[in-house]
Amino acid sequence: MNAPCPNLLLEPADTLARFLRDSRGFAHKRDIDGVLPMLAGGAPSAVLVGDDCAAIPDGDGWLLFAIEGFLNEFVEREPWFAGYCGVMVNVSDIYAMGGRPTAVVDALWSRGGAAAAPVLEGLAAASRVYGVPIVGGHSNRRSDREQLSVAIVGRASKLLTSFDARPGDHLVAAIDLRGRFQEPYAYWNASTEAPPERLRADLEILPGLAEDGLCAAGKDISMAGVVGTALMLLECSGVGAEIEPARVPRPSGVPLERWLTAFPSYGFLFGVADAHLAAVQERFAARGIACAPFGRVTAGTRVTLHHEGASALLWDFAEQGFIGCAAPGA
DSSP: OOSOOOOOTTSOHHHHHHHHHTSHHHHHHHGGGGTHHHHTTOSOTTSOTTSSSEEEEETTEEEEEEEEEOOHHHHHHOHHHHHHHHHHHHHHHHHHTTOEEEEEEEEEEOSSHHHHHHHHHHHHHHHHHHTOOEEEEEEESSSSSOEEEEEEEEEESSOOBTTOOOTTOEEEEEEOOSOEEOTTSSEEEOSTTSOHHHHHHHHTHHHHHHHTTSOSEEEEOOTTHHHHHHHHHHHHHTOEEEEOGGGSOOOTTOOHHHHHTOEESSEEEEEEOGGGHHHHHHHHHTTTOEEEEEEEEESSSEEEEEETTEEEEEEETTTOOSSSOOOTTO
16 A cells, blocks of 8 residues: 555556556455445435445435444554544535534444444544544444444535536546645544634535535545545546546645545545636635646546546546446436
8 A cells, every 4th residue: 555656757657557557546446346346226316326425315304324344454544533534534425425423323343342432532533533522333342453443423404425526527626735644644633723613614615515516416525535536436427528537636745646545534526617717716725725737527437537638548447347336318
């Protein structure tokens, strides 16, 4: 995961495409393709499976429900930060769909009370920072290691989804660059040292975009990185894209290949029509968050990278699914 990568800035686009396809983040998301078929048909037809949250019709809006599990090695090495991320990434999933979080529950296995303490302290810290209460869960203090999963519920009046990108839309990335890597991991931490009030206000941009009709397609940037997350969004929407990775907002001094596989604590992708691009960018700029288009959504199934004057096919959904969650009817 952390082995040095060759400098790809001067390499052909097909080398960059191969590097991304071989990345650990892509591999983790590809595993979803083996899970979804086994669960097919279990959800009501009104619930689209494969998004950041399950969005369940509820009265005049939507009930949002999500869960995250964490790698054992991460919980072992960074127990406080793992607990903190348990709340942070779930909150991000709710906002990514145009919602606002209501409450969190956790499931924690540990070797005892002392071993569990830093994980619980991280959970509690993030609960305070993001203003989302932890209301219950499950604990087992007789395990042979620390393991963590965290679930969240929230509500939305209008949705941002992975199923609503349309040909002609700009692919737009909004990322908080005011952070640092949580070394040696690929996590870009723009949260733990930021003022809580600012973090909460920054997230409020997302439901505002949905409620004001500025965009309908959105997704938070996951461990698959910017381009891998874009593949997930595009596959769900049944579209392709032309992508220019070098246009993704990036911190000064961070190599492109590392940034494209990074998981930012505040990072979102959108499909935005020409008429709304300036307004979307202005909302993020007003909060000091970098926001820029880095590609165009196209009809069809092919996703092409354009890099350093060359082009390469990254993925063709007609030949192979990515997470196996194509748009209905696609």
